[in-house]
Amino acid sequence: MQNKGLITVFAVLFGLVSIYQLSFTYIANNVEDSAKEFANNKFTADQPHERDSAEARYLDSVGAQPIFLGIDYNTAKEKELNKGLDLEGGINVILEVSVKDILKGLANNTKDAAFNQALENAADLQKESQDTYLESFFKAFEALPGENNLASPDIFFNKNLEDVINVGMTNAQVKPVIEKKIDESITSAFEVLRKRIDKFGVTQPNIQRLGKSARILVELPGAKDVARVRKLLQSTAQLEFWDVYKFEDMAGFLQAADAKAGEIAMAKTSTETETTKVADTSQTVVDSTKTEEDDVSKLLGGQDVKDSLADNGKANPILSKMVTLGSQGSPVIAVFRLKDTSVVNGYLRNPQIKSLLSNELRYAKFVWGLPEANLQLNGEETTALYALKGNRDNVPPLGGSVVVGADQEYDNLSRVVVSMQMNGQGAKVWEQMTGNAYQNQSQIAIVLDDIVYSAPGVTSGPISGGRSQISGNFTVPQGQDLANVLRAGKLPASAEIIQGEVVGPTLGQEAINSGVMSFVIALFIVLLWMIGYYGKAGAFADIALMVNILFIFGILAGLGAVLTLPGIAGIVLTVGMSVDANVLIFERIKEELAKGKAQKDAIKDGFNNALSSILDANITTGLTGLILLVFGTGPIQGFATTLLIGIATSLFTAIFITRLFIDSYTKNGKPLPCSTSVTKDLFKNVNIQFLKKRKAAYILSAIMILVSVTSLFTLGLNQGVDFVGGRTYTVRFAKDVNSQEIQNDLIKTFGSAEAKTYGGDNQLKITTKYKVDETGTDVDEEIEHMLFETVKKEMPADMTYDQFIGDQTGKTIGRMEYYKVSPTIADDIKKDSFWAVFGSLVVVFLYILLRFRRWQFGLGAVAAIFHDVVIVLGVFSLTYRFMPFSMEIDQAFIAAILTVVGYSLNDTVIVFDRIREYFNEHSAWKMNRVIDVALNSTLGRTLNTSFTTLIVLLCMFFFGAESIRGLLFAIIVGIFVGTYSSLFIATPLMYDTIKRKKIEDLIGKKEEDEAAAALEA
Template structure:
């Protein structure tokens, strides 16, 4: 009776597994069928009609179907790094030249290794015989307490960056992105089906740090530029290598000074060789001088010449001069923002009142609305710069108090750029800058080649193994081949059911699984042959063969599962894809080789369809 109960349980288990696998793979089959039907329709009106009439079914099937990985579908693979040195610099207080030197050394070491930034900071402070509390948190905190707090900040920053980037990608519309963390400061991002790589690249790496800053008066800007110019004259300008390529472009007759470019060491007005000033006090630089101006304005000796709590920033987008040249306005703004992007609750890309220029409308929460009303009311007639990631998008004049909490970002070239800006503002600002340190792209045509190669290798492996089992083990080989088919179906159904992606290394894992599944059957069949050679009856030989081979099969499968689990835990990208399919396939082969084939033999024995020659 117990054996009868076991038999019923095994049959029920096989039926349930088969039905669940078929149910899980059904959307994949429907997606394939619907896509073929759509591609077979030649005329555009008929295609549109078919899409509209089957829209829900197509979307549902595509959502639940087996997903293809980046290497098979095409797309982008990115490795991004969160700038934790910048993060910790933001957390510090009472900064001085010593702190700047320490963080510079930390940044250099961090760029050359994958060590934790907090460990590098701690080591530098110990080397200088300084306590961390001099710059971080409370003076009463011990180094251990501060390290623990900074490690928590580091972990939170990485997780927050991951979620913000995921939100940006989701709003952009990438299907099934894969975003994982690696170490203490890296993010691995896979975006299947992406075609506009530049747009995605800009969308991901922008910090989206939005600030509203007051502009200083034009007179103060001019005096500041004069002070910098005098300093450059007295200190021989910039190094000899910093020469301006070409001549500066005359903006108009209203320019205070914009002479042809010469070496900044010999010019009487080295700064004004790069920067032009209108009579109204606004300053500009040309497109070809922009990089040199930016590097000059970020020099520590130049920053020391600026008025307290001020900063020189360039416009995000150029203005077009009378001669068609691109000119970047330069603004002197307060370093301390009046308001930040944390109060933004809604952002919407649209066109301006004239319906030509794209812009982004923003709405604020109650706290931001109250502050915005106070700020605009107290600064009527003054200009407020809207600064995003250190660049000024616009600097409108406050005409009146704004009690509604609404504001506008303009100076945007295209609606696509406005939509990207809307996405990053909605997703929120990154806790620290991120940079792309590795990037790979796979084109759709190359992905299609990989699919053909992968399917071909899988088909050849299956055919070779199946034919071998049939030739060598005769009728028993049929049971092994049936179990092999079910094994592959189970692997694919689990991937589809859990929305995992099938990658090229995943196909390699399935091919390896085919060999492992057959290996288990070979162990069982050879044991059965030994029992038959020893004079056992066929039924007894099958029972003993399974019993005596079980321990060896279990040991080999547990060992493989353990190795695959470690690969999945510590590997990244392709290695994880290989390990995942190997784990699923190994578990499935244990089920198919022990349970499925045994029940097939039981069925054949009950109908006298097997003899001793059935095992070759």
């Protein structure tokens, strides 16, 4: 080997750089361990929030102090090895900015019938299309009858766009203008979200726009307060200032609405007689809209009246749900339980009830205040109902665009408030509004995203200068978040979470512990096996393998890549490939020694002859890794990243590092047989006639494929939420539970649900499609409340909803993990996965065609891959109902399928390489003899590599994290069928499809007639 000195220097420097990069992780972990110990000594386990705060204060206090070689914690934290959500815990979401809202804004909220119909039709087209919403809108608009013009004054030729669109433009001319405006709005949304996240306080956040789509990926490792993050991300920051009605203005309507709601409710179940009675009271209802003093008095009748209403829920469906009424002069109409607000909203939006509003009140807009824990109701959350003084256009007197600054502060009573500063225009309107409120002794509601944060009165005259203040019983983090979103500005449109994942820190730590333990066990077994099989040569391979692992982690840390559980699986596969390369080399050295060559020549030729197979195998696997990197997201990209890095480092360590040790050891003539006394003659005289068994293999494979395909069409697959949409929760209980009983309870709650044991018998994976088409924090919280109410009988009696849903470190029971995918993105994921698998097959075929220059080789390889994929799918289809672990078909499973593709291809290419080589060496042999001998010569390598890879995967499967058990099972099955198919499917099929044609491409420079004679024979 040339340039040994240069390679040695490079390897040493690379190793030192890797150690240096990993030292940041070591330093950061040490400091964080000290912080945890400090917090645990100060607070007990039942004070999780206090412990988290103490830990954060400790880290903040020591952040800038040098620890080792001038490196401080803050620097180490920035450069440490990034851990994914499944290892660190945290939140990962994909937000989709509403292009529909942006289009409405660009069209000035037009009432044009064609425009609004096209918006609705575009939403329907999206369900079955890969087009963007904007493309669907253009198609829907042009499909409408008549000649509809986007540049009409009723649509896009308006004040907003008059500088870029004129009335004479065609639809084709308008489209690029709108596309540009949409892109600018999404870019604006991205920047707003980035500013919010930068101030959130999470280390190593990741935010990126996914291509040119309206989707934005946000990853917040270590984030624990899910509700806070949701509000931060989805809040449009639509700040508005409204005049507000007083209680006495709306009291009559409230009473009338309650009576009419009772009439509506009772009409559903009452007899005609009862309906008549209700009808007789309807006149009273209408009359009661007058806000006379005696009506107010009746509503303020005290606790006796309230109790009687509570006992009469059907006749008084609104008032029976109230906790308290407002008081005269107050902007609060009534206070309700938070869980009842959706019911009350339903009544208030009912056209029959809205018609009861007098002309003066007809534009009233009902909104809710901030939720508060009500001590009289054992901490249950309640919220106040307000009525804003709306108008025909639903435009507030003052909008949030006038706010130029916002800060979290404290008022004179030490309460958390948010102070705002307005620009000159806003200050002028604010002075006028506060002046009117002072004169009329009324209030102004400060509304953010349709929630009233405060509704203060004005007690000291008009407020000049544009200063204002929002109060609302905030905590410090709430105040900081509110100031943050106001400073960052409002989103140009609403943003919904279409895919989300929440992993609790406890589950993440458990994944690290189990992953490390299983990896160490597997590595130890592989290291021992290599020494036991190859002797001293195996020890050199072990050193190269350890260097390889060091390089992988060093590169991951240096590149700022993210290590995930699938990424660890990728490293495991890399270990197998690294072992495979060394096995190939050692087996070739043994063959050269068996030919009687001197040891030095045998080593040289062994490395040279193995190089072609090693490169082919790694390149083909690398191509599948690239497919994953392009089509995958999140953890799957982590898998692909570690796989690709591992391929590069495996090649370097196997070819160069192992060679350095072997050359150094044998330079003085020391013998290196690459075997032990036990393994010396293994596989030496094996003579299996593979081609004679091909018909039996064809029949066996045909049966397996037929069974698999039948199962796929009849039983199907257990498609996860990645592919069908829905919500999945990992819930851990204090004791073992019966999954079937809980599933029955969940079905009663959600209509359809599935509960499966996930890991231990005290942990369930719960999946539901309830309200799968609806998004928003309110829907998420509603479903989580319903989930808690359903399973709380199996939880400790004193567990609250907040404890159940919280994600504090050290949490041992409750909701441990959450994952949501909307149907829209689920469809995209499914199609991307299909193209990933299909693309990998095409790429593989083209590479083998290019490498071996015969389509028969490509056909054999692709047929073997297809065979393996169908059988793995069939195994999953046949067994998912009774396996004791999750066998959902999700993105991780697609990664497993592509890994199977890579592994099967690896085996097949090595066999093909040997066949090609034997054609060169033994052109006079019959073709079937060439193939059989080639297959037998690679048998030792095939079984050895399969065994070592299986050992690693089985250790990960039995001792690793539950979340990747399905992925590992798919790869394990794939290794068995892949090893079989490379011997009994790919090669025999290639043999059967080669006809009497020129085969000079197979044998290099051999004469064509000799080759033809070999085929003829």
